[in-house]
Amino acid sequence: MKSSLVRQGLVLVLLALLPAAGEAIYFRDKISWRSAIAPSEMVTVEQARGWGDAAIWVDARPDDEFASDHVPGAISLNEDRWNELLPQFLAVWAPGKKVVVYCSSLSCNASREVARRLRKEAQLPSVFVLEGGWEAWLKKNR
């Protein structure tokens, strides 16, 4: 009886490989197997600071975290209030500006997601994710 249960499980596990392989082939150009963010889309604190006024800092953290502290001059743009905050950000943005998006730390997802949406939905060309996020910025500046 146990062997039939294991056999059933194995059949399902093997069956699922087929559509998964198909999907992996279909999405081969949309995802990198090497890194979550392409190195060309990441920027360090030093590099981003080096851009000076050419950079717009975007804080992807929730409102309360932005209110408590943020990179000087940063604009809040989080997914909770995306539709409300995007026009405010676009009013500041200008062609040629580089956008640096950050969230709380290395493990957070918000900056990657906001950067992805800025590229995809707002069609902005130079959008970068800050390596290490707010924590990295704090370490270098305090």
Place this chain on the structure above:
Amino acid sequence: MNRTPQPQSSTLNVESLAVASRSNIKRQTSNVLSHILDFVLAGIFIYAGALKAIDPVQFASDIDNYKILAWPVSVALAFYLPWLEILCGLALVFRFLYRGALSILSLSIVVFTLAIIAAKIRGLDITCGCFGHVSQHWSFPSHLATNLAILAGLLALLIKATFENRRQNTV
């Protein structure tokens, strides 16, 4: 030769018929309930699987946020797990490879729950990815409660199916 009617044995017959009919009703009710639970759980897993299957890039990033697996493994799982969920969900609906599907889903829910707890303990700011963007703002207790409720349902069905299978094998 004529037998006189035996009121005692006929009463016994009526009683045993009543008991049999009551146990039959109980069994039917339990079958209906387990079918409903099958459909509810299948719906949850098919829906969750479909949400993730249409956006594997996002799901890979959600898995990566747990900081447990290397990125290539997260990508492989992002392509694979949604389809496993969908297939197991369909297996529950059609009662095909039924116990195998229940075992896989129970095991996967246990693993997801442990991963969520581990992430919470490590203080990671995560998106669970369980239901794509729908579950993005779920709190830790609601995650845990949902997973435990699903696990309870799966285990109840698995135990029932195992007993039925054992009974069929002995008959």
